Amino acid sequence: MKIIKTIEEMKSISRDIYFDKKTMGLVPTMGYLHEGHKSLIAKAKEDNDLVVVSIFVNPTQFAPEEDLENYPRDLQRDAKICEELKVDYIFHPKEGDMYRENFSTFVVPGENMTDIMCGVTRPAHFKGVCTVLTKIFNIVSPQKAYFGEKDIQQLAIVKRMVEDMNFDIDIVGCPIVREDDGLAKSSRNTYLDSSQRKAATILRKSILRAKEMIDSGEKDAIRVQASIIEMIEEEPLAKIDYIEILDFETFERLKIIQKRTLISMAVYIGKTRLIDNMVIDLND
Structure with missing residues (x-):
C-alpha cells in the first residue's frame, strides 16, 4: 500500500x-x-x-x-x-x-x-x-x-x-453498519461519554417503533412522525434537529406512507449531532 x-x-x-x-x-x-x-x-x-x-x-x-x-x-x-x-x-x-x-x-x-x-x-x-x-x-x-x-x-x-x-x-x-446496540457507526460517536452513548440508542429505537407501526397497518405519516418525536423527547439528553418522512425517490414530504418511504432523522445527544435512517418498502 x-x-x-x-x-x-x-x-x-x-x-x-x-x-x-x-x-x-x-x-x-x-x-x-x-x-x-x-x-x-x-x-x-x-x-x-x-x-x-x-x-x-x-x-x-x-x-x-x-x-x-x-x-x-x-x-x-x-x-x-x-x-x-x-x-x-x-x-x-x-x-x-x-x-x-x-x-x-x-x-x-x-x-x-x-x-x-x-x-x-x-x-x-x-x-x-x-x-x-x-x-x-x-x-x-x-x-x-x-x-x-x-x-x-x-x-x-x-x-x-x-x-x-x-x-x-x-x-x-x-448498507448502514451498526454497533451491537443498533447505533449507526460514525466517527462522531467518539465524542459521546458513557451516558450520552447509552442515550444515543434512542435514534434506532424510535425508527424501529415507527416500522412496527407501519407494519401493523399505520399509513398516516403525521402519526408515525409524532410517535418518533414523542419517544425521542422522553430521552433527556436528546434534542431533535429534524424528523422527516419522505418519498424515497423525490424527497418530498409525505402525508400517507407509500411503497418506498424514507424515515430520516438528525438528533443532538449533548453537543454531538447524530443521524440515522431507514427505507421502508411496502412491497417487501
Missing part, C-alpha cells in the same frame, strides 16, 4: 491504471475509519482490481460553528487499517493543494434536495461535499465510488450530481 500526498502523483497513478485496463474503486472518507468504512472498502475490493481510499477532512462542508478543528484525525491509525484490508492507495492531499489561494469555483446541488433534512441547519454543507467530490473524482478517475447509506441525503445528492454532470462513475450505496 502507498500513501499519495500530491494531486500530480495521484493523477499519474490513475492514468497508469487506466492504460493497464484495470478497474479502480474509490472510497471517499474524512478519515478516522470505522466498521462502516471497512464495509465500503470490502465491497470495493470485491468489485475492482484496485482500491483507493481518500482521506481528506474537507473544510468547505463545515460551518464556522461546527467541529472542523476537533474532527478526529489519525493517519497512522487509518493507514494501518487500510493496509490490513489490502487497500492499494491512500490519497491524502493537503488542504492548500485542494483549495489553493483565491479558490472560487463550487458545485452547488439543486435546492429541491438541499432545502430539507441536513440542508436546513447546514445550508453550505452539500455545496462543500459536491465540490470536494468533484475534485476527488477528477483526480482519482475511479470507475466506481462507494458511499454508506447512513448519509442517505448525501448519497442521493451525489448520485444526482454524477448523473447531471455526466461523470462516468457508478455510485454504489452500501
